[in-house]
Amino acid sequence: MTTVRVSSAVMTHPKRLAQARELADLLRLDGLALDPDPDGPPSALRTALVAWAAADPARAGHHLVVQDDVSAPPTLLELVGRAAARFPDEALVFYTNWHARNGGAARLAALAGAAWVRAVPDEFTPSLAVCLPAGTAEEFRRFATGSAERHDDEQFSVFFRARGRMSLIAVPNVVEHIGTSSINGHAAQGIRLAVCPTAAEDAGPLLDRGRVLEDPGWIPYMRYGEGYVRLVGQERGPDGGRGHHRWTDALPATGLTEDAVRDAMSDGMPKDLAADVADRFGPEFAEELWIHCLLLGHRAAAARATLASTDEAIAPAALGDTPGGAPAAPSDDVPRDVLDRLRNAAVSTAGPAGLPPERRPEAGPDEVGLMSALAWTAVDAGERLPPGRPGRPGRPG
Structure with missing residues (x-):
């Protein structure tokens, strides 16, 4: 299966620095993107802008950003690289919350026999693990710079709606959320896990060859x-x-x-x-x-x-x-x-x-x-x- 070069970053806060370093080492990611104002008001977008600024089209055609409170298999970069080769112009999402509308879309797609589903435009874009073409990463960074929004997942959806094309969601989830704490204020949502937890060996053929449900309907x-x-x-x-x-x-x-x-x-x-x-x-x-x-x-x-x-x-x-x-x-x-x-x-x-x-x-x-x-x-x-x-x-x- 064809793969492409994917650069990468883990977005993190100093409170989770050790956790982020361990994750970056396990997944062989390029580096960390630290919150530039850790004592300021909570803002995932502030840190996300640092992470997406690390994209370099001269070095890699795609850029992957993961958040520090996830687990994933050591083969994640390989899976992402193959998916990016299959869908070179798409924004690819590799984790979806089990209780969201997009989670419902992924659950529906799984039962229909699909491995990818188009995200809905009226909800946040799950942002725990996202891969963008390097050019799109730079467009998003420019688009979001100066925004009063503090949630990167909400800003993603605004950006994709403006472009007229929402992200593609991977139905099999090899990325899993860990813990219930939230620097950005989501702790009240309690346990938040992946909608279709999937072993890496199963996810490979699904992501490589599985069908795409472009229009899930209701x-x-x-x-x-x-x-x-x-x-x-x-x-x-x-x-x-x-x-x-x-x-x-x-x-x-x-x-x-x-x-x-x-x-x-x-x-x-x-x-x-x-x-x-x-x-x-x-x-x-x-x-x-x-x-x-x-x-x-x-x-x-x-x-x-x-x-x-x-x-x-x-x-x-x-x-x-x-x-x-x-x-x-x-x-x-x-x-x-x-x-x-x-x-x-x-x-x-x-x-x-x-x-x-x-x-x-x-x-x-x-x-x-x-x-x-x-x-x-x-x-x-x-x-x-x-x-x-x-x-x-x-x-x-």
């Missing part, structure tokens, strides 16, 4: 124990699309009715599994999780059909069903078991990601297993739902 996601839907064209709303549509309000735009959802739940939600999840996290959460995953499965089936009808089509499945029951067609020569593991990773994080932040520490291996088992029954039921006829959405909640 996207189910969960936040603080409740299910929502990111609507198509939502970014054109008066608030820039930042509002949240509860699934009940968004159903007309999906083509489904609440009666159809409730009937599917009555027929397909196993009472024993639902009761086990309800015993631990409450009946409301168990119901919201099941409906969220029902919508996820329904949308994934449509996205899979879209992929299959394009030149970037996924070949028809011929090797039986995946652990969730619905076939995920192999993507060129990506091994079937690799796609299966990606799907399982996506579903395994749906439950803990959907919990309120204060309750995520309660999700140990047994709880995650129960939530995953319940989630799969909903995904399977959603993939069997007939397509509806989209109407107009309700108001954002």
Whole structure:
């Protein structure tokens, strides 16, 4: 597989200097980008500008910036270099939060059989590990210099929207967030992990040859124990699309009715599994999780059909069903078991990601297993739902 030269930097604060040095050594990154005003008001963008200024087109065609609170395999630079060779003009994102709209897009893409998905324009761009063409890195640095924004992830999205093309998100995540502390004020979000944690040996063929879901359509996601839907064209709303549509309000735009959802739940939600999840996290959460995953499965089936009808089509499945029951067609020569593991990773994080932040520490291996088992029954039921006829959405909640 072709690779390209990628320069790199770890953006860090003096409080985490030892951690950043250890990470740079492990990943063989070029150096550190220190906060130029460590005693000033918290600002990730201030440090990011230093990191992106280290890009040098004469030395490397692409530049990778990672934040200091991540873990990643020693082969990260190689994986990034191959991805940059495949998509030389794209902004590439290698970590996505499990509870964000873009996390929902990645989870949907995984179930549809894709390895890359186009980010939505109405949310921050996850910035824990981003690779830009060197020229784009310099454009971003100039664009963001002097901004009053302190969040680099928000400024990225402003920049990409202005260019008319959002980033490409790697669905398999080899980069993982570590810890819950936050210099930039995100600690209240609690445990924040990758949406599709993936071993490097699986990520390689997926990133090299996996399909791209350019248009995920409407996207189910969960936040603080409740299910929502990111609507198509939502970014054109008066608030820039930042509002949240509860699934009940968004159903007309999906083509489904609440009666159809409730009937599917009555027929397909196993009472024993639902009761086990309800015993631990409450009946409301168990119901919201099941409906969220029902919508996820329904949308994934449509996205899979879209992929299959394009030149970037996924070949028809011929090797039986995946652990969730619905076939995920192999993507060129990506091994079937690799796609299966990606799907399982996506579903395994749906439950803990959907919990309120204060309750995520309660999700140990047994709880995650129960939530995953319940989630799969909903995904399977959603993939069997007939397509509806989209109407107009309700108001954002």
